[in-house]
Amino acid sequence: MTALDPTPAPTPATSRDSEANWSKPVDRLTLGAVPSEAINLNVTGKRLSGPVQGFGQLWQKTYAVRLTGTTVTPAEVMSVWKREFASFWPAGARFYAPFTEIAPGEVGLINQDVPGRQVLSTGVLVIYADDVSFTFMTPQGHVFAALITFSAEPDGDATAAHVSVLLRASDPFFEALLMLGGHGKENQHWRGTLTNLAARFGVAGQPTVTATCIDRKRQWQYASNIRDNAAIRSGLHRMVHPRLWLGRSGGA
Amino acid sequence: MTSGATTVQTRSIGARAVAIAIGGDVTSSSEPVLMAAYEAANADGASVIVLDFSEMAYMNSGGIGLLVTLLVRVQRNGQRLMAIGLTEHYQQILSLTRLDEAIGIHATEADALAAAGVR
Numbered sequence: 001m002t003a004l005d006p007t008p009a010p011t012p013a014t015s016r017d018s019e020a021n022w023s024k025p026v027d028r029l030t031l032g033a034v035p036s037e038a039i040n041l042n043v044t045g046k047r048l049s050g051p052v053q054g055f056g057q058l059w060q061k062t063y064a065v066r067l068t069g070t071t072v073t074p075a076e077v078m079s080v081w082k083r084e085f086a087s088f089w090p091a092g093a094r095f096y097a098p099f100t101e102i103a104p105g106e107v108g109l110i111n112q113d114v115p116g117r118q119v120l121s122t123g124v125l126v127i128y129a130d131d132v133s134f135t136f137m138t139p140q141g142h143v144f145a146a147l148i149t150f151s152a153e154p155d156g157d158a159t160a161a162h163v164s165v166l167l168r169a170s171d172p173f174f175e176a177l178l179m180l181g182g183h184g185k186e187n188q189h190w191r192g193t194l195t196n197l198a199a200r201f202g203v204a205g206q207p208t209v210t211a212t213c214i215d216r217k218r219q220w221q222y223a224s225n226i227r228d229n230a231a232i233r234s235g236l237h238r239m240v241h242p243r244l245w246l247g248r249s250g251g252a
Numbered sequence: 253m254t255s256g257a258t259t260v261q262t263r264s265i266g267a268r269a270v271a272i273a274i275g276g277d278v279t280s281s282s283e284p285v286l287m288a289a290y291e292a293a294n295a296d297g298a299s300v301i302v303l304d305f306s307e308m309a310y311m312n313s314g315g316i317g318l319l320v321t322l323l324v325r326v327q328r329n330g331q332r333l334m335a336i337g338l339t340e341h342y343q344q345i346l347s348l349t350r351l352d353e354a355i356g357i358h359a360t361e362a363d364a365l366a367a368a369g370v371r
Contacts, residue, residue: 025344052354128313135313215324
């Protein structure tokens with residue numbers, strides 16, 4: 001038997017009520033009421049799909065911003081981030097949350113503008129939340145099969161906010177898009193989010209990005225995920241609902 | 253409210269099978285110690301890795317991410333990853349995150365070895 005040196009104990013700041021911090025089991029997603037201007041597609045009825053079920057290469061990306069010059073604590077940062085999550089997203093991306101605060105088990109709707117005056121509709125489930133972090137998991141058809149964790153932790157004499165994404169592209173279509181500039185768009189989105197979060201605390205933040213390809217192999221057994229592709233389904237929805245061509249949207 | 257360190261112990265449990273007993277908290281901070289334990293098992297020529305969660309106190313979403321990256325390494329090396337000792341709550345979490353589709357969950361070490369075809 002071999003015993004290895006233990007890791008140091010992490011900072012004792014988090015609530016450790018596992019039953020409360022994790023979402024209850026979810027078979028298929030159900031989305032609550034969202035504003036009438038939102039396009040509600042590709043969420044209700046979908047199963048979750050994480051990195052194990054994705055098609056493309058597995059990436060670990062971490063975006064970070066240091067809230068230099070403030071005395072705000074990690075828990076205070078996360079409290080604001082949970083309550084005002086949607087307000088930090090950059091232009092062109094909208095997060096509709098039929099709840100007042102990020103909490104385990106809640107489902108959010110995402111509407112992302114894409115070229116050609118299209119809107120890609122998808123969503124996320126909040127699978128985990130504690131005092132200093134929360135995590136989204138994506139549904140079938142999302143661009144990524146991913147776990148996305150938002151967190152804050154001490155960094156010297158300040159607090160740093162992080163977005164950590166563990167992702168595979170869901171299908172071959174999205175994998176091709178990622179290789180053709182999608183990673184850059186993704187980086188732009190989360191850097192913009194962290195810049196806006198930092199500004200909320202009066203900081204002109206300069207987010208950093210680190211990206212590591214953990215698995216270069218593509219999982220061809222999941223190529224058929226393309227049948228749920230949210231971009232294709234959103235485009236088809238728009239084609240058969242001509243009123244959307246005029247810039248109007250609606251539920252489905 | 254306390255936080256615990258991650259402890260791991262590795263031991264051979266059969267021909268080309270190694271158990272990694274995990275105690276304390278499993279978070280993203282557990283990566284160095286868990287990956288070191290896996291490397292030790294890999295060096296021993298294990299074809300089956302059994303994670304024993306009987307003594308685990310807590311796992312957050314960072315711990316789930318860590319299991320994903322461990323799974324990739326295990327699969328890359330042509331090995332199988334199994335789990336035993338999970339409470340019903342954590343079995344539900346592996347089901348929620350659909351990790352149970354790639355990590356075999358079993359009640360006992362003997363069950364895991366039987367499922368892996370290892371004696």
